[in-house]
Amino acid sequence: MFESAHIDEAVAWRRDLHRHPELGFQEERTSKLIAGLLEGWGWQVQTGLAQTGVVARLGEGNRSVGLRADIDALPIEEATGLAHASTHPGMMHACGHDGHTAMLLLAARQMATDGVTGGNVTLIFQPAEENDGGARVMIEDGLFRQFPCDMIFGIHNWPGLAPGRLVARDGEMMAAFAIFEITIEGRGGHAAMPEQSDGVVAAAARMAAALQELPARRLSPLVPGVVSVTQIHTGSAFNVCPDRAVVRGTARWFQPQAGDEIEARLSEVIQGIAAAHGCRASIDYQRRYPATINSVDEAALARRVGGAMGLDTGEAGPSMASEDFAFMLNEKPGAYIWLGAARAGDNPGLHSPHFDFNDDVLPTGAEFWVRLVRQVLSG
Structure with a gap:
C-alpha cells in the first residue's frame, strides 16, 4: 500500500520525535512538525486545542470518522543507548507515542494522495495522555463541537502481543x-x-x-x-x-x-x-x-478490518492500565485498539527506560487506519 520511500520517511519522523520528546501540554515542536506535514499534504489543520493539540480534516459530507494519536512523552531518563535516543535529559518516549504519531501521519499522507470520499476523516493528535487528561481538555475546548465525529478510534502499540496481532475487545479494554x-x-x-x-x-x-x-x-x-x-x-x-x-x-x-x-x-x-x-x-x-470501554459495533468493525488485512484478531484479556481515550469513548461510540508490537529477543515493556517503539509495525498500523476509513465511509 505504501511506497518504501514513504515508510522510510515515516521511520525518520518517528526517530526524530523520539530524539526530541516533550511532556504533556509542552509538545510545541511536535505539534509544529505534525501541522506542517499535514498542511503540506492538503489537510485543513487547526492547532491550539488543549494548548498543543493538532486537529486535521479531509473530505466532504456528513459522515465522519475520527482517528486519534497521542503525542506526549514521559518524565523518564532514557537508557536505550540508541543512536536516536532522547536528547532531552529526564524525558523519553517510553510508551510509543512517537510511533503512534508517525503511524497516523503515514496514513494521512496516503489518504491525501488517494482522496477521501463518502464523508470526512478527522485526525486528532492529542497532547498530555500521560496522567494529565489531554483528551478531556480537548473535549472541553470544543473538539467534537468543532469537528463532529460519528465514531472515534485510537491505537496503542502493545509489546505484550506479537506483530500481526490486533485486539479490539467488546466492552472493557482498560481500567x-x-x-x-x-x-x-x-x-x-x-x-x-x-x-x-x-x-x-x-x-x-x-x-x-x-x-x-x-x-x-x-x-x-x-x-x-x-x-x-x-x-x-x-x-x-x-x-x-x-x-x-x-x-x-x-x-x-x-x-x-x-x-x-x-x-x-x-x-x-x-x-x-x-x-x-x-x-x-x-x-x-x-x-x-474513567474506564476505557469499547462500543460493541465499532470493536467488531475494527476486528473485521484487521482480519481482512490478515491480522490475528483473537480475544485477549483487558488491562488494568489506564488511558484517557476513555473520555472520548464517553462522548462518542468507538474502539480502542492494541496493535501487537513485540520485538524479537529483548522486549522491554511500556514505560521502561529501555523501551523503543518497534518500527516494523508502522506500516501495519497505517494500513489499518487507511482501510478503516474506507470501510466506514463506504458504509
Missing part, C-alpha cells in the same frame, strides 16, 4: 484510575526512645501493606480492582523518629461500584491505622480517568 496521597503526622523524637514519639513510620508501613490487600478483602474475586502503593517519603536521619510521612499510590477498577468501594474503604483503613499508632492522617484522593 479507570485514581491517585492518592496520604499525609501522616504525629510526634517525632529520638530513635533510642520511640515511646516518646508517635509511630509515623510504622503507620506508613502498615498502610502500604494493608492498602494493597484491600481489593482482595473488600471486592468479590470476580470484580477486578488494584491498589498499588508506589511511594513512601519520610525521615532524614538514622537516629530520628520523624513526625511526618507521605504515602502515594494509585487505585484501578472497571465497575463504578468497585471504584466507590475502594475509595470509601481506603479512607477507613488509613484512619484506623493512624489512630492505632497515635497519629493523624489525611488523604487527597483524585479520580483521574
Whole structure:
C-alpha cells in the first residue's frame, strides 16, 4: 500500500520525535512538525486545542470518522543507548507515542494522495495522555463541537502481543484510575526512645501493606480492582523518629461500584491505622480517568478490518492500565485498539527506560487506519 520511500520517511519522523520528546501540554515542536506535514499534504489543520493539540480534516459530507494519536512523552531518563535516543535529559518516549504519531501521519499522507470520499476523516493528535487528561481538555475546548465525529478510534502499540496481532475487545479494554496521597503526622523524637514519639513510620508501613490487600478483602474475586502503593517519603536521619510521612499510590477498577468501594474503604483503613499508632492522617484522593470501554459495533468493525488485512484478531484479556481515550469513548461510540508490537529477543515493556517503539509495525498500523476509513465511509 505504501511506497518504501514513504515508510522510510515515516521511520525518520518517528526517530526524530523520539530524539526530541516533550511532556504533556509542552509538545510545541511536535505539534509544529505534525501541522506542517499535514498542511503540506492538503489537510485543513487547526492547532491550539488543549494548548498543543493538532486537529486535521479531509473530505466532504456528513459522515465522519475520527482517528486519534497521542503525542506526549514521559518524565523518564532514557537508557536505550540508541543512536536516536532522547536528547532531552529526564524525558523519553517510553510508551510509543512517537510511533503512534508517525503511524497516523503515514496514513494521512496516503489518504491525501488517494482522496477521501463518502464523508470526512478527522485526525486528532492529542497532547498530555500521560496522567494529565489531554483528551478531556480537548473535549472541553470544543473538539467534537468543532469537528463532529460519528465514531472515534485510537491505537496503542502493545509489546505484550506479537506483530500481526490486533485486539479490539467488546466492552472493557482498560481500567479507570485514581491517585492518592496520604499525609501522616504525629510526634517525632529520638530513635533510642520511640515511646516518646508517635509511630509515623510504622503507620506508613502498615498502610502500604494493608492498602494493597484491600481489593482482595473488600471486592468479590470476580470484580477486578488494584491498589498499588508506589511511594513512601519520610525521615532524614538514622537516629530520628520523624513526625511526618507521605504515602502515594494509585487505585484501578472497571465497575463504578468497585471504584466507590475502594475509595470509601481506603479512607477507613488509613484512619484506623493512624489512630492505632497515635497519629493523624489525611488523604487527597483524585479520580483521574474513567474506564476505557469499547462500543460493541465499532470493536467488531475494527476486528473485521484487521482480519481482512490478515491480522490475528483473537480475544485477549483487558488491562488494568489506564488511558484517557476513555473520555472520548464517553462522548462518542468507538474502539480502542492494541496493535501487537513485540520485538524479537529483548522486549522491554511500556514505560521502561529501555523501551523503543518497534518500527516494523508502522506500516501495519497505517494500513489499518487507511482501510478503516474506507470501510466506514463506504458504509
